[in-house]
Amino acid sequence: MRCQHCADASMLVRMPRTRAISRSPEGFILIDSARCIGCLMCAEACPFGAVRFDPTLRIAVKCDFCADRVRRGLQPACVEACPTAALRFGSLESLMAEVAGAKAKELLKKLSAEARILLSPARAEEGGSEAPMSPAALREMYKSVGWV
Structure with a gap:
């Protein structure tokens, strides 16, 4: 599991x-490899099991969300390299807004594919035309409507 960079x-x-x-100014939990003594107390303390021991370096290591890349305005390497774009990076607010926007677009596509306009023929006694409007006439009529 990736580090959650808990508050x-x-x-x-x-x-x-x-x-x-x-904790970095960006909010990332960082392990300073020069100061780590390899005691793994951090691994014991992590409820997500995100810290592991690197036997070659003999220190604790974990995801730091590529803090150096983020400081340069880049995405973390895993986000950039993900072939399915399943990983996202950003503040919770911006990610939720992105998801909400994508869901709204998908919903609009679905609705536009399923939506139909049904017109009942106007009754002559009400002063209306008995013939229904053609699709071309409907398109012309709706061009003047401001959609939200």
């Missing part, structure tokens, strides 16, 4: 001595 990250509390773990 109340318990590993920040568990590692005050070495200060190997900190």
Whole structure:
């Protein structure tokens, strides 16, 4: 599982001595490899199991959302490389707005494919025309309507 970069990250509390773990200005939880002593207390503290031990480097490692890339205005590498565009990156508000917009567009496509205008013939006694409007006449009529 990827690191959730928790607002109340318990590993920040568990590692005050070495200060190997900190929160970046962007809000990412980062492990300083120069300060990590490989005790894995951070791994024990993480409720998501996002921290693992790198046996070659002999330190704790985890996803940092490619903080260096984000600082340069780029997407994290996993988001950029995802072949199905299943991964998204951004603030919760912007992601929710993006999803809401996509759902609205999809709904409009579906509605426009399913929507039909049904006209009942006007009754002569009400002063209307008895012939229904042709599709071309309907299109012309609706061109002047402002849609929201």
